[in-house]
Amino acid sequence: MRPGDELTDEEVAEIIARGSQVRRAPDVVRARLLARARGAVAAAERARAPTFNFERAPPRRVLRIAVAAIVLLAFAAGGAAAMIHSRATRAEAVEVAPVRSASQLPVPPPAQAAAAEVPAPRASSRPRSFHRVLTPQESYAAELGLLRGAQSEYASRHFSDALALAGEHARRFPNGRLAEEREALRVRSLAGAGRADEARRVLAAFAKRFPRSVLLPRLQESARTAED
Amino acid sequence: MGYLRQVRSSAPAPLLETSCLGVYERELDYIYETLQRLGARSPEIEDLAQEVFLVLHRNWAELDISRPFRPYLFAVAFRVVCAHRRRKRREVPYEHLDPEDLTVGPEESLQSKQSARVLMAALDTVPLQRRAVVVMHDLDGVAIVDVAARLSLTRFGAYARLRKARKELASAVRRISREGVRR
Numbered sequence: 001m002r003p004g005d006e007l008t009d010e011e012v013a014e015i016i017a018r019g020s021q022v023r024r025a026p027d028v029v030r031a032r033l034l035a036r037a038r039g040a041v042a043a044a045e046r047a048r049a050p051t052f053n054f055e056r057a058p059p060r061r062v063l064r065i066a067v068a069a070i071v072l073l074a075f076a077a078g079g080a081a082a083m084i085h086s087r088a089t090r091a092e093a094v095e096v097a098p099v100r101s102a103s104q105l106p107v108p109p110p111a112q113a114a115a116a117e118v119p120a121p122r123a124s125s126r127p128r129s130f131h132r133v134l135t136p137q138e139s140y141a142a143e144l145g146l147l148r149g150a151q152s153e154y155a156s157r158h159f160s161d162a163l164a165l166a167g168e169h170a171r172r173f174p175n176g177r178l179a180e181e182r183e184a185l186r187v188r189s190l191a192g193a194g195r196a197d198e199a200r201r202v203l204a205a206f207a208k209r210f211p212r213s214v215l216l217p218r219l220q221e222s223a224r225t226a227e228d
Numbered sequence: 229m230g231y232l233r234q235v236r237s238s239a240p241a242p243l244l245e246t247s248c249l250g251v252y253e254r255e256l257d258y259i260y261e262t263l264q265r266l267g268a269r270s271p272e273i274e275d276l277a278q279e280v281f282l283v284l285h286r287n288w289a290e291l292d293i294s295r296p297f298r299p300y301l302f303a304v305a306f307r308v309v310c311a312h313r314r315r316k317r318r319e320v321p322y323e324h325l326d327p328e329d330l331t332v333g334p335e336e337s338l339q340s341k342q343s344a345r346v347l348m349a350a351l352d353t354v355p356l357q358r359r360a361v362v363v364m365h366d367l368d369g370v371a372i373v374d375v376a377a378r379l380s381l382t383r384f385g386a387y388a389r390l391r392k393a394r395k396e397l398a399s400a401v402r403r404i405s406r407e408g409v410r411r
Contacts, residue, residue, distance in 0.1 A: 007405055012398045015405070019347030020367040025260035033260075033274060037252055037281045044285065 027149045028161045031168035143169060143178045150185055159193035180206075184215045191226035199223045248288040252281050255301055262302055265351055265363045266309040279308045299370050303378040306360045313356070350400035358393035361386055366394070 007015070025033075134142065150165035166186045169176065176182070183206045190199035203223045207216060252259075259277055268276050283304045284291075291300070351359055364375045365386075376386035 007402050009398070012401050015343045015346055015401055016366065016397070018343035019345075021344075022258050022261045023344065025257050029260065029274065030256055033256060033277050033281075034249075034253055036274075036278050037249060037285075040278070040282060041249060041285065 027146055027168075028153060028165055031146075031164040032161070034171075035164055035167060139173065140177060143173050143176045146172070147178050147181055147185065150182070150189075154185060154189050154192065157192065159189045162189040163193070180210050180213055180215070183209070184213070184219055187219045188222050191222040194226060196223065196226040199226050248285050251293070251297065252284060255297065258298060259301060259305060262305045262363070262368075263309065264348060265367070266306060266359065267352055267356065268309060268312075272312065276305070276308050276312060279312075280304050283308070298368060299364070299374050299378050302360075302364050302368060302370070306379065310356065346401055346404050349404050350397055353400040354393050354396045358389045358396065361389040362393035362397055365390055 146165055146169040150162045150169065153159075153162035153165060163186065166182050166189065169178070169182045170186075173179065183202065187199050187203045187206060190196075190202060200223050203219055206213070206219060210216070256277075259280055260273070263273050263276050263280075280301065284301070351363065354362065360379055361375055361381075364370045364378070365372055370378075372386050372390065373383060375381070375390075376383045379386070381389070
């Protein structure tokens with residue numbers, strides 16, 4: 001496509017078709033938007049949560065509420081167990097061979113699947129996508145991509161963006177292979193942003209989690225610099 | 229000793245993402261792209277995406293998530309952009325043709341990068357009401373009946389807007405390709 005040329009109808013249609021793909025939003029923007037959305041949800045839940053004043057309620061009422069809660073919990077646990085049991089029997093009914101490939105394993109529940117990811121839909125024709133567990137290579141690439149972005153934001157002294165990306169990494173890969181680097185980057189970003197107290201707190205957690213880290217001396221120095 | 233034989237098991241039942249935040253995260257790229265197509269740019273686009281999320285969160289209990297979700301998201305994004313424009317009370321100025329935010333990954337070819345820039349610049353020249361119809365139908369592939377329903381138009385009105393918007397878009401693509409995207 002050279003400037004000056006008149007396009008045919010087919011070329012115009014091709015440009016429109018090519019340009020109509022949904023592109024991935026920049027990682028830093030994604031991290032910021034998700035953090036804001038999570039904040040809004042948390043605020044809405046805080047506002048909705050009823051505040052019980054147990055001290056003023058008569059003891060018998062408190063007892064009744066507690067009993068009701070226990071009964072409800074028991075029902076819920078029973079229901080969940082029945083569901084898990086029925087799923088397990090269904091799965092066994094259809095699969096009798098002793099070998100399962102990794103891709104056929106059942107999807108773990110979100111609480112257990114720290115590295116589970118919802119893949120972003122790239123094709124506009126398929127509006128829905130499903131949970132799938134990333135392969136080690138994919139998850140490492142995703143970790144690396146996030147932290148590289150965070151590092152580049154840190155290098156540009158955009159500390160809040162670096163923290164947003166590191167936070168996103170912590171949410172998606174709490175025990176990822178680059179957790180040590182992420183926490184180190186958080187300390188340095190907090191120190192860079194002048195948030196000395198938080199930097200010290202994160203540093204203490206870092207020292208506890210990675211006591212033999214080679215990054216520790218430099219992080220301590222960064223935190224000290226932020227305090228001065 | 230026998231041997232282990234690998235057989236194809238039936239596909240695991242897909243788990244539909246049912247939390248509001250999960251759906252938002254999954255559709256974030258689409259929301260971001262749609263807002264850009266509707267003319268939102270860097271300073272305001274994140275606020276507008278957050279507004280889309282707030283609408284989604286507010287109406288989450290009543291939404292039927294078994295139906296295609298993107299037409300709904302598009303309609304929300306469209307209304308959010310319209311409201312934002314009314315608040316600003318001015319048209320998006322022409323200098324927004326500057327595609328500074330049209331980030332494309334390195335894996336994308338130069339051709340599709342260039343096409344995205346040209347298309348985005350061309351879309352900016354189509355008035356918003358018509359642009360919404362052409363984006364929804366021609367780019368997102370939504371049937372015109374659903375476009376009309378989502379954007380509160382009659383079917384005839386949707387067709388009329390689509391026809392005009394296609395002409396405007398094609399001529400803008402030609403012009404911008406001829407002159408090159410402004411930097």
